[in-house]
Amino acid sequence: MLVSTCRTALAVLSRRPYICQSCLQRARQLPLTSAVRPKPTSARALQSDTKPPPPNDDTPFRKLLKDAAKKKRKEDRASSGSPKVSHCDRDARLSKWELTVGIEIHAELNTARKLFSQAATSVNEEPNSHVALFDVAFPGSQPHFQGETLIPALRAALALNCDIQYKSSFDRKHYFYQDQPAGYQITQYYEPFARDGSITLYPHDFPAGASPANGPVTIGIKQVQMEQDTAKTVHQPPSTHLLDFNRVSHPLIEIITLPQIHHPTTAAVCVRKIQSLLKAVNSVTAGMEMGGLRADVNVSVRERSGQSTEQSQSYHGVTGLGQRTEIKNLASVKAVEDAIIAERDRQIELLENGGVVEGETRGWTLGSKTTRRLRGKEGEIDYRYMPDPDIAPVIVGRDLVDHLRDTLPILSDDRVSTLVDDKDYKLTSKDASTLLSLDDGERLDYYYDVVKHLQTAFADQPAILARTGKAAGNWVLMELGSLLKTEDWSETRVPSDQLASIIAHVLRKQITGRTAKLLLSTKFKGDARAVEQIIADEDMLLRPLSRQEYLDLAQSLLEEKADMVKVIVEKQQHKKVKWFVGQMMARSAEGTVEPGPAEAVLRELLHLPPADEQ
Amino acid sequence: MSTSDLEELLAEPTWSVESLLPPKTPAADAPSISTNQLHHLLRLSALPLPKTAEEEKQMLDTLSAQLHFVGEIQQVDTAGVKPLRAIRDETETAELEQTITLDTLKEAIAKEKVIGKHYKRIQRDATPVDARDVENWDVLGSAQRRVGRYFVVESERPQE
Numbered sequence: 015m016l017v018s019t020c021r022t023a024l025a026v027l028s029r030r031p032y033i034c035q036s037c038l039q040r041a042r043q044l045p046l047t048s049a050v051r052p053k054p055t056s057a058r059a060l061q062s063d064t065k066p067p068p069p070n071d072d073t074p075f076r077k078l079l080k081d082a083a084k085k086k087r088k089e090d091r092a093s094s095g096s097p098k099v100s101h102c103d104r105d106a107r108l109s110k111w112e113l114t115v116g117i118e119i120h121a122e123l124n125t126a127r128k129l130f131s132q133a134a135t136s137v138n139e140e141p142n143s144h145v146a147l148f149d150v151a152f153p154g155s156q157p158h159f160q161g162e163t164l165i166p167a168l169r170a171a172l173a174l175n176c177d178i179q180y181k182s183s184f185d186r187k188h189y190f191y192q193d194q195p196a197g198y199q200i201t202q203y204y205e206p207f208a209r210d211g212s213i214t215l216y217p218h219d220f221p222a223g224a225s226p227a228n229g230p231v232t233i234g235i236k237q238v239q240m241e242q243d244t245a246k247t248v249h250q251p252p253s254t255h256l257l258d259f260n261r262v263s264h265p266l267i268e269i270i271t272l273p274q275i276h277h278p279t280t281a282a283v284c285v286r287k288i289q290s291l292l293k294a295v296n297s298v299t300a301g302m303e304m305g306g307l308r309a310d311v312n313v314s315v316r317e318r319s320g321q322s323t324e325q326s327q328s329y330h331g332v333t334g335l336g337q338r339t340e341i342k343n344l345a346s347v348k349a350v351e352d353a354i355i356a357e358r359d360r361q362i363e364l365l366e367n368g369g370v371v372e373g374e375t376r377g378w379t380l381g382s383k384t385t386r387r388l389r390g391k392e393g394e395i396d397y398r399y400m401p402d403p404d405i406a407p408v409i410v411g412r413d414l415v416d417h418l419r420d421t422l423p424i425l426s427d428d429r430v431s432t433l434v435d436d437k438d439y440k441l442t443s444k445d446a447s448t449l450l451s452l453d454d455g456e457r458l459d460y461y462y463d464v465v466k467h468l469q470t471a472f473a474d475q476p477a478i479l480a481r482t483g484k485a486a487g488n489w490v491l492m493e494l495g496s497l498l499k500t501e502d503w504s505e506t507r508v509p510s511d512q513l514a515s516i517i518a519h520v521l522r523k524q525i526t527g528r529t530a531k532l533l534l535s536t537k538f539k540g541d542a543r544a545v546e547q548i549i550a551d552e553d554m555l556l557r558p559l560s561r562q563e564y565l566d567l568a569q570s571l572l573e574e575k576a577d578m579v580k581v582i583v584e585k586q587q588h589k590k591v592k593w594f595v596g597q598m599m600a601r602s603a604e605g606t607v608e609p610g611p612a613e614a615v616l617r618e619l620l621h622l623p624p625a626d627e628q
Numbered sequence: 629m630s631t632s633d634l635e636e637l638l639a640e641p642t643w644s645v646e647s648l649l650p651p652k653t654p655a656a657d658a659p660s661i662s663t664n665q666l667h668h669l670l671r672l673s674a675l676p677l678p679k680t681a682e683e684e685k686q687m688l689d690t691l692s693a694q695l696h697f698v699g700e701i702q703q704v705d706t707a708g709v710k711p712l713r714a715i716r717d718e719t720e721t722a723e724l725e726q727t728i729t730l731d732t733l734k735e736a737i738a739k740e741k742v743i744g745k746h747y748k749r750i751q752r753d754a755t756p757v758d759a760r761d762v763e764n765w766d767v768l769g770s771a772q773r774r775v776g777r778y779f780v781v782e783s784e785r786p787q788e
Contacts, residue, residue: 136756142767143777147762169750253783255781258777403714406714413729462747
């Protein structure tokens with residue numbers, strides 16, 4: 015049995031649902047349009063305080079997408095005649111109305127035990143097998159705060175540049191729902207453990223071309239608080255629910271941003287960046303696609319001209335805002351972006367027709383065109399927040415905070431700028447971000463190793479040394495990546511020193527690029543020989559042909575295909591020279607003819623101008 | 629002091645909780661609680677609504693008296709006094725003892741390891757912990773209804 019990768023080992027040990035690499039890769043690599051995630055079997059609701067989720071949430075995801083596509087086709091056909099909001103109109107609207115978005119993210123912390131009991135945290139274990147008395151609110155049970163849950167929480171807050179509060183306390187948020195045994199959720203409403211942070215979005219975080227013109231965007235974080243998760247509900251139509259309390263009291267953090275986001279793409283990028291930040295400090299291991307992270311967004315619009323201030327709202331120092339609505343339970347980055355766009359358009363439409371935006375709670379399903387109302391102002395829940403008298407205040411020692419801050423892993427922004435700016439690497443920012451996000455960082459580790467080998471090999475050749483970083487990036491990301499495709503990452507398929515050897519041969523022009531790819535593929539398939547051995551065995555070294563040999567080969571070819579020559583010379587179709595180049599390469603042994611010199615010789619023989627003059 | 633003096637002193641109460649309750653005949657300007665408000669409060673607390681008008685009147689009267697009581701208590705000047713949340717040891721020594729420090733969490737931190745040759749990352753040891761001491765009890769024993777290993781709940785609202 016091959017050595018399992020870190021990922022599979024962890025998956026086996028934690029008995030997680032195993033997500034195939036292609037789904038994860040697609041989710042990570044596509045710019046913002048993160049791929050569909052396999053829907054968890056339960057109608058999951060992180061602190062859902064709405065009505066029981068509508069049946070839609072339980073239909074298979076495939077079916078949802080099909081229905082949405084069908085609906086869209088029907089509508090497009092029906093409305094093909096009627097006028098739609100044209101681009102000009104839309105831009106005019108957006109220049110009149112400014113969007114403001116605030117985000118609340120709930121993330122499951124990576125801890126061994128729960129927040130207020132010693133029961134173990136779990137994912138997809140046998141139902142009701144990790145439940146302590148307090149988790150089901152058994153009469154007489156008491157909460158016991160588990161200090162170790164602070165470690166990932168503090169790391170997350172430090173990664174978000176927050177001030178850690180010396181003392182914080184827990185409050186009760188009361189509402190009745192079957193997934194909450196106690197009748198209240200324990201959260202930190204009045205005194206959260208971290209406040210006043212920020213997150214900066216750099217151009218490399220945005221998909222190509224979507225980055226705002228004025229450079230990096232900094233979004234303030236109002237607070238980060240710890241709270242309990244709720245139970246898992248399996249809905250059995252029409253009105254039965256099966257409850258699994260394994261998840262109750264699993265620690266969550268809620269990250270609340272200030273309403274300083276003014277574009278849907280910025281909001282989506284913010285959610286994605288926070289997710290990758292939390293993963294980078296090992297606070298959160300399950301991403302959005304596995305249901306470990308959910309976002310709620312608050313959307314409002316206001317006129318840019320600054321009028322209509324009689325009814326303006328404010329939030330924690332940000333003033334002059336319009337009435338906001340809340341969209342709950344968005345489960346992917348794409349959903350965040352789409353839902354915000356739909357809600358913004360709905361609100362603008364409403365206001366332009368003289369209506370008034372109501373402060374309501376809305377929902378969004380994938381494939382919808384508009385958000386859907388879940389609860390209006392009359393249905394607003396009175397949570398009756400009160401400090402929980404059973405739980406002592408949490409006092410965090412300075413030494414703990416300092417230790418965690420000092421040992422915090424280097425954050426992605428610093429890493430990306432190093433990979434881009436440092437002469438050892440010189441990658442594009444897109445490549446750097448991709449490398450960072452692949453395979454939980456294993457790919458990047460591998461890349462560093464390859465570069466190290468190359469730098470040792472070319473220590474005395476500065477000209478080639480300057481190209482090693484970029485070449486290695488290309489090979490690790492593109493070539494090796496394309497071979498891996500749907501397979502898991504494994505650093506032993508092609509050991510880093512072997513890949514370095516291949517790249518070194520290419521850089522020294524000892525083999526052609528094509529040969530190198532062949533070598534890589536051979537090694538990937540499991541050839542145990544060293545790269546040097548394979549090159550020797552298969553005679554792959556580039557034997558540069560002498561000029562005479564090129565001339566002879568070219569001459570014989572031209573004589574053979576005289577009609578082609580005629581086409582090129584008389585009809586001036588000079589590009590067809592490439593065909594001859596290809597023929598020369600095909601007729602010679604693998605790796606002996608290089609396209610550059612071949613074309614130069616052909617052009618000389620045909621009396622054509624050199625390639626770069628055309 | 630003689631026994632009879634003591635008896636005289638203790639014969640009449642000098643204070644009664646009655647002083648905090650509303651008078652038997654309610655004052656004209658006493659605020660009234662509407663039926664809607666009462667029902668709202670009962671729903672918030674998941675308590676059953678009154679079945680008869682008499683029961684409702686009784687509830688309203690009780691609630692009214694309670695509000696009056698609270699109003700009287702609120703007359704006390706509490707300027708500069710932090711609200712009491714629980715009776716705890718709030719001495720400095722206790723605070724030091726309760727502080728969560730590096731030492732308190734050293735076991736948990738020791739369970740983490742640093743992975744990666746060049747790109748160093750933290751990874752918590754994900755082997756499941758043994759929590760049988762708190763998990764080993766009959767969780768489903770008090771379930772009113774169950775199916776397999778699940779609790780079963782009926783939601784009263786019909787689904788959309």
